[in-house]
Amino acid sequence: MEQAGRTGKSCSIQADSLALQEKATQEGLSTVWDRFAAQQPQCGFCELGLSCRICVMGPCRLDPFGEGPQRGVCGADADIMVARNLARMVAAGAASHSDHGRDLVETLLAVAEGKAPGYQLTDPAKLDRVAAQFGVAPDLPVLEKARELALAMMEEYGIKKGHLTFTRRLPPARLEKWRNLGITPRGVDWEVTEMLHRTHMGVDNDPVNLLLQALRTALADGWGGSMIATELSDILFGTPTPRASQANIGVLKADQVNIILHGHNPLVSEMVARAAQEPRVLERARQLGAQGLNLAGLCCTGNEVLMRRGIPMAGNHLVQELALLTGAVEAMVVDYQCIMPSLGDLAACYHTLFFTTSPKAKFPKATHLPFTPETGEDLGRRIVVQAVENFARRDPARVYIPGAPVAQMTGFSVEAILAALGGTPEPLLNAIKTGQIRGAVGVVGCNNPRVTQDYGHVTLTKELIRNDILVLDTGCAAVAHAKAGLKQPEAAAQAGPGLAAVCRALGIPPVLHMGSCVDNARIIHLAAALAQALGVDVDQLPVAAAAPEWYSEKAATIGCYAVASGVFTVLGVAPPVLGSKNVTELLLNGLTAHLGACFAVEPDPARAAALIVRHIEDKRRGLGLEAR
């Protein structure tokens, strides 16, 4: 596994990251790479999944060399231990996305009940479509319809028999596979809770049974919590459409008030964005000597406001600390997930205000302004006002914004892609059938200091588009691609001739931005729609997914729902399962017989590309299409 930072390799392929990490070193401030280096060597038992602290008869460790203990105190062997540990990761990832979705359901209800000033039903046509899928009467007045939809979606979290509603978007053959395995997802919170129960000491001790429930829990995320989050964000804030923007740390402006929006949920950031447009705020900023008020995104909150508002993107996961080191940030506003607890310390080294906004996510050295649907609009205003006033405290001598922003095109929701194709998936399917486009791959996931930042994403994606494979991206991967210039229409020049021709004809880049990490729901939704249009199951499509630099439990969950939905998925970082031969074999191979898809682990992105190209050509062959 590659190791970055002080351990030898370069931290990043991105010039802005390298320049700011250098500034950190000069200023004596530590960042994620320093802490990663300090943690070396990491615990080999934990890395292999061979440690267990599920109960206090333990903690237990199993000897991977077969010389020391092969059973924990309870009697669990390597297969059980590894499966339980993995299952808990998946449960936590599903819980995270789903609890994010819950916040949107609650806000939708508040909007419907007139209790959320500032929020509105920005896309009523999408409300109509989604409400219809949930069986809400079509002739209700719009607010009542929203209310009924919110209540129906609350049921998706509860004790309900039968499928999650959104699973109906899948081909019947997929649902049949799930029924055979007993993994059709039920209520989202139910699956999470049952998964935790099953991994308690002395409950489920069959690695296959554990992994099946892990898949079911992941499916409750992908076709439940995450999809609810995506669809309701669109209804509340607008379904993304293609728009131009920019990326990298250069989007910060030395002469303006800079506010960074970081985290995952658009509920607060949308209100900050609205408040930032108020004339009196701009006027006050000018009074204080600023040329204006500049918003920039980070991580997936950044992706949300980029997709819908074109707010430029300052960086991905490993940039969150570096952004503060520019000395040019008046306020960093966070909601939750992937927010390093080091941010408060770093913000305190500058004039930066560090606002936390979720009652579920407090941080050291932060100013906590809790969000509720009722107060969100006011909260956005309070944050902007304080950020503007803070401009006066900036020390211009410490400001350092390396590099210039790179242009990117964003906003490719499923609806936007279909619209670009003229309203039907036929043109895309035809391009695939003729072989002009070989297939499509979702390149998604995080950064991880184990991998040189963005190297995995960019190397893999360049190789895929060169092979005429359309890339769909979300999350940190999307930021990596944007910074590498791959999300400009001009990047068609780096694509193979077939893909390049399609991109030029449609005026789109070869790498389409589909949103934040909950928006991986858009990718599986699109895959399901393509499968339905072709009359096949998802696993028959020439598609794949890759997470070259993943780090989080959410990513583990996304990988599981992708595979369980029929999408071959290549991980660039090994999950902590290698201590169990049986679990590893099941993930890398055994699942295929039942789900038509499995995982691969390949740290080298060029080799990962080769795996994916071969997979896609195999799937083309399976569909009777021309194959290389």
Place this chain on the structure above:
Amino acid sequence: MEQAGRTGKSCSIQADSLALQEKATQEGLSTVWDRFAAQQPQCGFCELGLSCRICVMGPCRLDPFGEGPQRGVCGADADIMVARNLARMVAAGAASHSDHGRDLVETLLAVAEGKAPGYQLTDPAKLDRVAAQFGVAPDLPVLEKARELALAMMEEYGIKKGHLTFTRRLPPARLEKWRNLGITPRGVDWEVTEMLHRTHMGVDNDPVNLLLQALRTALADGWGGSMIATELSDILFGTPTPRASQANIGVLKADQVNIILHGHNPLVSEMVARAAQEPRVLERARQLGAQGLNLAGLCCTGNEVLMRRGIPMAGNHLVQELALLTGAVEAMVVDYQCIMPSLGDLAACYHTLFFTTSPKAKFPKATHLPFTPETGEDLGRRIVVQAVENFARRDPARVYIPGAPVAQMTGFSVEAILAALGGTPEPLLNAIKTGQIRGAVGVVGCNNPRVTQDYGHVTLTKELIRNDILVLDTGCAAVAHAKAGLKQPEAAAQAGPGLAAVCRALGIPPVLHMGSCVDNARIIHLAAALAQALGVDVDQLPVAAAAPEWYSEKAATIGCYAVASGVFTVLGVAPPVLGSKNVTELLLNGLTAHLGACFAVEPDPARAAALIVRHIEDKRRGLGLEAR
């Protein structure tokens, strides 16, 4: 911390355990103590809570001596790391009890809908009382009432604003404390899911905020999942009433077919118990040379059938393997929780059939017969028939049942205690007011090979009753006490004069069995009822709880809901929190200011007794009662 097994100290204070562990050594079979010894030394980072593998930037370790890293890769310090780890333990414990409760809700619904042959509403009066608390119309026909109650209880798991219904059993002052802290529990699965979300990397990084949600999650167990499990078990299978039975491995019969019921949920074991009474089964057993069919319990499934049917108790957690070593067990039937995955291997060393019955809990080398409410009755019959046939395969030469059973009195539900007192709590309150009984303590929890088996329970309890403190017990602790003879009315002789006199007057032992570990809900319910009767909050009562030998995540959760409900709780095994001074301080002290209760950790049961006696006298003083 005391360590048992090969590390020097005796494994157990119980003669039957020692004799059978000796047999294991002779036969070359390993048990929990051998595996515990083989795991020494256990990982100090994990024991202190200073390791984290929540994401794959890690695993991370913090140096407890302050020399190595003090931050994980994300920036989490010791306080955050320890709080997150503890919070996940509590979530898993709450999930376990609550998912157990869910199975009873589903069965109640099936009974109401006529889909669960063999199951019935055994206590319709209790159905009336509980249904009324849930707002079900009193004049509904009984099955319809059961259906409405089941549906209302399903809502307790979901996304519902406001209190869990059973919290209304508490004094208003307690609910007010929870409101002030923001820990009033909402839907059970919701709290579990939110807890998992909050402990994802980059979500909640405030140890106090994390611990508050851990307490809320625990309360959703105590006043939600567990209480639902207890109340519905009573409605379906009968509310326990005092009855005589026996305990220890001597309850197995050398000349009978022995079936052991192990796990936590009565749904299957009740059906096995019914089937075991069928004349044709007994006849077949006699044909095969057996004198009869003998059921015995283990762990909390054992407690369930002991409380309601007087089925004798073979042993607690650390006896589950030893029971198989008797060579006299035709079948061990398990449902879920605390079931060692070693059992299949051990059963295979004898003729024993090892039946697993929950689709959520499969085990190596088991015969899996999955339970559903629809098939439960038939399942019970199939198990009994196979067990009886298996008698023919028993090797009498290998049978070894050491010791003779000890008598015990059991069945002290809240209703039974009130009935014994003449229908009101007044006689008990008067005995407390006069000082005849100083107070009451719940001695609960598991076995743990870190502690000489049952030494913690029995030593503490003897000391408490000697000090005129009434002991209420559940779970493994109850089995320890029974085997030590403390659950016979004659044990009044070991109590102080005041308690002894009360016991003799009522014909009860000084240690009252309140059931299984979900039945700790009975103890907090009783405490709430006593507080209401006195017009005070729970934390003002002269009561406490102790878990001298706890091992499981469920026990951590129980401890948290006890403390959050106002009950001072003494742990005999330190939870993995000592790596954080702030978290430790909060648990051992800081909570008191807000909840009127906190934890103590005291491995020496005699010292734990002294702590509790002092606490109870302090509380007496606080109420203006005579105090020592």
